Amino acid sequence: MMQFTEIPPPQPQTPSFHQSPPPFFSSLSMNKNQVHRTRPWPGFPMPKSLGSLGDANCMEQLLVHCANAIETNDATLAQQILWVLNNIAPADGDSNQRLTCGFLRALIARAAKSGTCKMLAAMANAQNYDNLCNETHKFSIIELANFVDLTPWHRFGFTAANATIIEAVEGYSVVHIVDLSTTHCMQIPTLIDAIANRLEGPPLVKLTVAGAVEDAPPMLDLSYEELGSKLVSFARSRNIHMEFQIISSSYADGFSSLIEQLRMQKLMYSGGVGEPEALVINCHMMLHFVPDETVPLISDSEANPNYLFESSSVYSPRSTLLKALRCLDPNVVIIVDEDADFTSNNVASRLRSAFNYLWIPYDTVDTFLPRGSKQRQWYESYIYWKIQNIIAQEGLQRIERLEPKSRWVQRMRNADFRAVPFGEDAVSEVKAMLDEHAAGWGLKKEDDDLVLTWKGHNVAFAAAWLPA
Amino acid sequence: MSGNGLFSVRDPVQEPKANPINKRRNLPGTPDPDAEVVALSPKSLMATHRFVCDICKKGFQRDQNLQLHRRGHNLPWKLKRRTKDREQPRKRVYICPETTCVHHDPSRALGDLTGVKKHYSRKHGEKKWKCERCTKKYAVKSDWKAHSKICGTREYKCDCGTVFSRKDSFITHRAFCDALAEESTKFNPSNFRNEPTLAPPPSAATIPDNFRILGPEFAIPHLNSCGFSGSSSSAFLASVFGSDRPEFVPTVPMSIFGSPSASFLGSGASVLELPQCVKEEEESKSSISDAVSSLYGSSDQNHPQQQSQGLMSATALLQKAAMLGATMANPPLLNDMGLGLMNSSSSYFHNHTNFCSLSQNLNESLLSSLSSTVTCSPGGDRVLVFGDSDSSSPTADTENTLSNMVMQANGNVSRPRVVQGKLNHALVEGNLTRDFLGVGGKPRTHVNQQGLADFASLGSLSADLSPVQFT
Numbered sequence: 001m002m003q004f005t006e007i008p009p010p011q012p013q014t015p016s017f018h019q020s021p022p023p024f025f026s027s028l029s030m031n032k033n034q035v036h037r038t039r040p041w042p043g044f045p046m047p048k049s050l051g052s053l054g055d056a057n058c059m060e061q062l063l064v065h066c067a068n069a070i071e072t073n074d075a076t077l078a079q080q081i082l083w084v085l086n087n088i089a090p091a092d093g094d095s096n097q098r099l100t101c102g103f104l105r106a107l108i109a110r111a112a113k114s115g116t117c118k119m120l121a122a123m124a125n126a127q128n129y130d131n132l133c134n135e136t137h138k139f140s141i142i143e144l145a146n147f148v149d150l151t152p153w154h155r156f157g158f159t160a161a162n163a164t165i166i167e168a169v170e171g172y173s174v175v176h177i178v179d180l181s182t183t184h185c186m187q188i189p190t191l192i193d194a195i196a197n198r199l200e201g202p203p204l205v206k207l208t209v210a211g212a213v214e215d216a217p218p219m220l221d222l223s224y225e226e227l228g229s230k231l232v233s234f235a236r237s238r239n240i241h242m243e244f245q246i247i248s249s250s251y252a253d254g255f256s257s258l259i260e261q262l263r264m265q266k267l268m269y270s271g272g273v274g275e276p277e278a279l280v281i282n283c284h285m286m287l288h289f290v291p292d293e294t295v296p297l298i299s300d301s302e303a304n305p306n307y308l309f310e311s312s313s314v315y316s317p318r319s320t321l322l323k324a325l326r327c328l329d330p331n332v333v334i335i336v337d338e339d340a341d342f343t344s345n346n347v348a349s350r351l352r353s354a355f356n357y358l359w360i361p362y363d364t365v366d367t368f369l370p371r372g373s374k375q376r377q378w379y380e381s382y383i384y385w386k387i388q389n390i391i392a393q394e395g396l397q398r399i400e401r402l403e404p405k406s407r408w409v410q411r412m413r414n415a416d417f418r419a420v421p422f423g424e425d426a427v428s429e430v431k432a433m434l435d436e437h438a439a440g441w442g443l444k445k446e447d448d449d450l451v452l453t454w455k456g457h458n459v460a461f462a463a464a465w466l467p468a
Numbered sequence: 469m470s471g472n473g474l475f476s477v478r479d480p481v482q483e484p485k486a487n488p489i490n491k492r493r494n495l496p497g498t499p500d501p502d503a504e505v506v507a508l509s510p511k512s513l514m515a516t517h518r519f520v521c522d523i524c525k526k527g528f529q530r531d532q533n534l535q536l537h538r539r540g541h542n543l544p545w546k547l548k549r550r551t552k553d554r555e556q557p558r559k560r561v562y563i564c565p566e567t568t569c570v571h572h573d574p575s576r577a578l579g580d581l582t583g584v585k586k587h588y589s590r591k592h593g594e595k596k597w598k599c600e601r602c603t604k605k606y607a608v609k610s611d612w613k614a615h616s617k618i619c620g621t622r623e624y625k626c627d628c629g630t631v632f633s634r635k636d637s638f639i640t641h642r643a644f645c646d647a648l649a650e651e652s653t654k655f656n657p658s659n660f661r662n663e664p665t666l667a668p669p670p671s672a673a674t675i676p677d678n679f680r681i682l683g684p685e686f687a688i689p690h691l692n693s694c695g696f697s698g699s700s701s702s703a704f705l706a707s708v709f710g711s712d713r714p715e716f717v718p719t720v721p722m723s724i725f726g727s728p729s730a731s732f733l734g735s736g737a738s739v740l741e742l743p744q745c746v747k748e749e750e751e752s753k754s755s756i757s758d759a760v761s762s763l764y765g766s767s768d769q770n771h772p773q774q775q776s777q778g779l780m781s782a783t784a785l786l787q788k789a790a791m792l793g794a795t796m797a798n799p800p801l802l803n804d805m806g807l808g809l810m811n812s813s814s815s816y817f818h819n820h821t822n823f824c825s826l827s828q829n830l831n832e833s834l835l836s837s838l839s840s841t842v843t844c845s846p847g848g849d850r851v852l853v854f855g856d857s858d859s860s861s862p863t864a865d866t867e868n869t870l871s872n873m874v875m876q877a878n879g880n881v882s883r884p885r886v887v888q889g890k891l892n893h894a895l896v897e898g899n900l901t902r903d904f905l906g907v908g909g910k911p912r913t914h915v916n917q918q919g920l921a922d923f924a925s926l927g928s929l930s931a932d933l934s935p936v937q938f939t
Contacts, residue, residue: 141644149637159636189643190636227644234643367605436634438604439590 059089059100060355063107067348067391070111078111092371095362102384103355106391110347113392137378138221141184141230147218147375148186151364152437153460156452157284157336158187159433160462163426165280166194168332168464169203172278176206178262180255181284182213184220188231196238205235205242206277210249210258216289216389216399217382251289252396254317259324266328279330285337285460287408289399292318294343296395322415326467333417333465335408339451339458342390342402354390358383360454367438405449405461417465421448499561505574510565513588566592586610601633 062085069078082104089100139147148154169175175195179185188207196202212224220227228244235242249258269277293316325333340357344350361383369376389400403411409419427443430450434441442453449463499505512518517527519534523541528534561577562584569591570576571584578584586608595605597612601619606612624638625631628645632638 142641142646145637145640145644149634149640155636186640189640192643193639230644433634433636439595439606 056096056100056359059085059096060352063100063103063351063355064348066104066107067110067351070107070114071347073114075111078107082108082111095366096359098380099355099359099362102358102380102387103351103391105384106388109388109392137217137381138219139378141220141222141227144184144218144220145186147378148183150368150375150379151361152434152441152452153361153364154183154186154284155433156430156443156450156460157462158190159430160422160426160450161187161282161284161334161336161464162191162194163429164332164334164422164464165191165282166198167423167425169195169278169280170198171200172331173201173203173275174206174277175203175280176208176277177280177282178208178258179282179284180210180286181282182216182286182289183218183284184212184224185209185227185231187282187284189234192231192235192238192240192242196240202238202240203278205240206245207231207242208245208247208258208262210251210255211246213251213286213289217385218378251286251399252291252317254290254321254324256317256320256324259321259328262328279328281325281328281330281333283333283335283337287318287321287335288337288402290318290321290401291396292316292343292401292403294345294401319411319415322411322417326415326417329467331466332420333412334462335412335465336460336462337405337408338402339405339461340402341404341407342400347391350390354387358387360457360459364438364440364454367440405446405451405458405463408461409447409449409463412463412465413468416468418468419448420464420466422450422462422464426450499575499577499579500559503559503561503577503579505577506560506562508562508565510588513562513565513585564588564592 062081066078066081066085069075069081085100085104089097089104091098091101093101165177177188177191179188181187185207192205195205207228209224209228212220224246228246232242232244247258247261249255249261266279338357341353342350344353361379365376365379369379386400389398393399412419422445427445427450430443434443434452440455442456444451444453446461449461451461452459515527517529519528519531520526521528521534521537521541523538523543526537528537559579560581561574561579562581563574563577564571564584564587566572566588571578571587578587589607590611593607595607597606597609599605599612599615599619601616604615604619606615619633623631623633624635626638626642626645630641630645632641
């Protein structure tokens with residue numbers, strides 16, 4: 001499948017490569033003609049050793065080489081590899097090809113940013129035109145409800161969390177849920193339903209959210225006020241009084257304003273005559289947006305002036321947030337997040353991690369969405385957004401800083417929490433839910449946590465914590 | 469030490485996969501240590517005609533069939549007996565041929581040949597059987613059959629017509645679906661969208677949407693001072709009387725004029741019954757009773773209590789409805805706010821004084837700083853919190869916020885089904901709320917008793933929803 005055998009090189013398939021410069025690639029092909037079967041450049045994987053170029057391993061290696069080339073400002077090499085990749089990974093191919101295509105586009109975007117190669121910038125611009133149509137789909141609330149339930153990706157976390165919440169707030173007549181979730185409260189209806197079904201009378205439910213995340217998908221075309229009112233109506237229809245409150249706060253500073261407000265509310269609440277309130281902190285895929293130690297320290301007024309040393313310093317909004325949560329003395333903290341490691345500062349290793357994780361959503365898409373369906377487009381553009389963020393962005397813009405479960409566990413322990421295992425009910429509910437989806441999804445219990453798996457690979461984890 | 473270490477290869481056709489038996493203890497549920505472990509290749513495992521006649525090489529799916537066939541060969545008596553019969557059949561366990569599989573290990577072998585065949589298909593095989601109704605696919609035909617039996621039998625249907633096979637997706641959808649919202653527009657009769665299923669009675673449109681119950685303190689004294697555009701409202705109430713659920717009707721006035729001990733919530737809630745009744749013809753009865761019961765859910769009062777009180781005269785009802793309609797303000801302005809606080813009900817406010825002091829508290833603090841945190845007076849344990857909002861102009865939002873907040877404080881049943889996805893924009897622009905507090909144009913006016921009394925004294929219920937004016 002190698003294309004390097006003849007002159008001129010075959011025409012690239014996508015318009016974005018229209019301007020691919022003949023001089024760069026003809027040198028490559030000339031090379032091949034003159035010295036047949038030698039490597040075009042050192043380290044280039046020989047086709048013989050890798051079988052066909054359609055192999056995922058090969059694509060991964062090419063991508064890694066490309067990333068390294070971009071980092072070392074080797075524009076020629078980068079372009080060559082990009083050209084190869086573009087030919088072997090069409091955007092409408094099989095799941096591996098589409099995955100690679102996503103990474104390819106992200107690499108181009110990254111290369112364009114580094115500014116060393118104008119040609120790449122031209123390619124990137126040509127591509128961005130495509131991207132713009134894809135990335136900015138705003139879901140209506142019903143579309144989002146449907147979207148979130150296409151796979152157990154989110155529903156796993158919802159189910160496990162809800163079961164645990166119900167257990168943790170048993171006996172309380174006031175329940176305060178702080179929902180930090182990227183899914184715009186999609187977990188809440190089933191939680192309300194579960195609360196409504198509990199044997200003792202329905203509690204007063206207070207739901208606090210931090211305001212919509214504006215710059216990460218999935219985007220909602222409804223304001224949070226409207227969203228809240230729908231939830232309140234729904235709760236009422238289930239005979240539950242619900243209060244909805246939006247506290248404008250962002251992950252960028254570790255939700256500091258949210259924490260402040262919660263702290264003040266707690267002080268005032270406990271000062272009053274009211275009943276004891278169960279505080280539940282539900283974190284669903286949101287915590288990994290909070291900057292951690294790998295984010296380079298910013299020197300403006302946002303940073304604490306006492307911490308002016310380098311990025312390896314202790315300033316970590318992520319740790320601060322967890323400690324602050326502990327200070328709120330919650331009844332339970334549930335963390336659901338994706339189980340992967342995207343925190344490396346080295347692009348190539350990040351790419352490797354991402355490639356070996358994000359193949360999963362592409363693979364699952366095949367089981368439930370036909371090609372050409374709008375939902376598939378949305379889904380894949382969502383994944384592409386992630387890839388883009390991981391590969392092409394840096395600094396504060398790179399918000400997909402996933403950490404593996406082990407590190408989150410460590411963080412929570414450092415913040416003075418102790419893990420609590422999921423009950424039998426939670427496990428059986430999750431299992432039943434997974435049974436209703438395609439057969440590749442599985443559940444495993446690791447220590448006290450639950451892990452969602454696809455074909456045996458870890459996808460997401462759910463962990464519950466109590467103050468230690 | 470378990471296991472005798474013996475294994476045999478069954479099918480001569482394919483190459484055997486040899487595995488040493490693991491010497492450690494078997495895990496629970498795994499095979500008898502004395503069993504013979506059989507390792508079959510995928511091809512031989514999935515072979516359909518396993519029993520082969522040694523004479524003519526014809527294959528059969530079952531041993532009995534093969535025996536029957538052999539009889540036809542007229543074999544000498546000696547050869548009729550199969551050597552297999554002599555030895556005691558050893559228990560056979562089978563390992564999965566897939567090397568990466570957990571059951572490839574002899575200590576996790578499966579005890580039944582059919583079982584291992586099914587396991588292999590399920591885990592490592594191609595899913596050829598597809599469910600017609602849903603997207604699930606199966607590799608084993610019997611799994612597919614079993615699923616088809618139950619698929620679609622448990623179905624959840626939303627009022628909007630969408631069908632769900634899973635309960636959780638159904639619940640999530642229903643929470644946000646417009647169909648549910650439509651139910652709730654029973655309380656907001658004018659908040660109609662182009663819903664073909666809902667033909668709002670024209671009279672209902674005259675009642676401003678998003679009823680806000682101020683409570684009987686305001687309602688009672690001014691009952692007779694309200695005017696209204698008679699025909700439309702009377703038509704509205706006529707439809708109430710004509711509704712199929714007459715028992716709702718008496719509950720409405722009862723709670724308003726009911727005993728003074730009636731709680732805020734109870735009376736407030738019952739007032740909302742009015743517009744709800746209008747919708748009863750269009751909506752299913754069960755959902756109405758659900759909604760109604762939820763209204764009463766938080767209060768001590770319930771249906772029986774309500775219904776125990778006597779009937780009001782039609783005229784009084786009409787007047788009350790008109791007055792109520794006039795006093796309803798337009799909370800959906802909340803939607804425009806970057807700040808939000810909404811609650812579905814509060815049983816916090818049990819008396820008038822609380823309300824007044826609270827509203828004053830609220831007003832002062834709200835006016836002074838949008839980003840301050842406010843606590844309500846003791847007895848009410850609700851906290852209003854605002855974050856920083858940069859989404860709209862300060863004055864507009866202040867007014868809306870204030871009015872909404874005070875409305876919140878006022879209304880025990882806060883704006884039931886108030887905020888819909890699509891609002892009646894005319895009302896939004898109609899400045900109902902702004903003028904209520906006297907806030908519009910006078911941003912620093914304090915809410916006071918006078919203002920509230922004025923509000924309550926408003927009476928005009930006009931068909932075109934002209935803004936309510938304060939002196």
